[in-house]
Amino acid sequence: MHSLQLLFRASAGTLLLVLCLQLGTSKAQEDTRAVIMNVQVPKKAEANQEITLKLNLQTELKECLVCKIYLRSNITMDGPFNYVYTSCLCEDYPRNIYWDFRPNRTMAIAAVVDITREENICPNDEAVIPIKANRYYIMEVLVSSVQ
Numbered sequence: 047m048h049s050l051q052l053l054f055r056a057s058a059g060t061l062l063l064v065l066c067l068q069l070g071t072s073k074a075q076e077d078t079r080a081v082i083m084n085v086q087v088p089k090k091a092e093a094n095q096e097i098t099l100k101l102n103l104q105t106e107l108k109e110c111l112v113c114k115i116y117l118r119s120n121i122t123m124d125g126p127f128n129y130v131y132t133s134c135l136c137e138d139y140p141r142n143i144y145w146d147f148r149p150n151r152t153m154a155i156a157a158v159v160d161i162t163r164e165e166n167i168c169p170n171d172e173a174v175i176p177i178k179a180n181r182y183y184i185m186e187v188l189v190s191s192v193q
Contacts, residue, residue, distance in 0.1 A: 113160065
């Protein structure tokens, strides 16, 4: 009740200023751009069945980004989990990255994208680094019949 009394005592100018600041803050939060990730992987796998994990990567930024792309898991895996792919990601050129592997048990998989500073990856070295987030990831769980 006390806060309502303070609100009614505030001048019209103060209320207008607070309203403008609130609207400005909301608009600024909507303008943030990010890396968009979409993972396609089967939810279940049979024993010794090779599966394919597909990562689709896009950006909403007008500038290009240098990305290091890799997989992490809660269990140790040999093969493509140890590979790090470095690529240029631009607004008009989305990327698809594929990993083929044989899961040996149920696992949580994270596809990770780190935005880095590297030369000679993007054309004309026009890559930028976002101010806020430099790491993006998406998690999936793959259930395997091998335990």
